[in-house]
Amino acid sequence: MKRENSELITITDHQEAEKADYYVCLRAADDPHEFPDNMTGFCAQCGVPIIYRPHAPITPKKICTTCAGPKMAADPDWRIFVTPTVAQEVADVLARERRRKAN
Numbered sequence: 674m675k676r677e678n679s680e681l682i683t684i685t686d687h688q689e690a691e692k693a694d695y696y697v698c699l700r701a702a703d704d705p706h707e708f709p710d711n712m713t714g715f716c717a718q719c720g721v722p723i724i725y726r727p728h729a730p731i732t733p734k735k736i737c738t739t740c741a742g743p744k745m746a747a748d749p750d751w752r753i754f755v756t757p758t759v760a761q762e763v764a765d766v767l768a769r770e771r772r773r774k775a776n
């Protein structure tokens with residue numbers, strides 16, 4: 674079944690984000706160093722060092738992108754939720770990139 678992208682990524686509030694099954698984190702080795710206040714931890718599944726934002730939800734298991742791939746492939750109903758804080762941070766990074774490329 675083909676779904677629209679708008680159904681796959683939903684902006685949610687911080688309270689709802691606490692109900693998620695997993696919080697997908699970048700592996701520390703892939704850290705683009707955009708955020709000096711990133712927190713560090715370990716993937717709940719494979720134990721690799723991960724980074725996450727200080728405002729990340731506390732309840733969901735933090736897993737790395739490599740472990741998230743197969744879970745998403747196995748679950749036909751997977752959805753991505755982002756908080757408004759994360760959406761704004763990503764928008765800011767993309768805007769900075771765009772300005773950097775324009776100069």
Ligand SMILES: [Zn+2]
Pocket residue numbers: 716717718719720721736737738739740
């Ligand atoms: Zn992992």
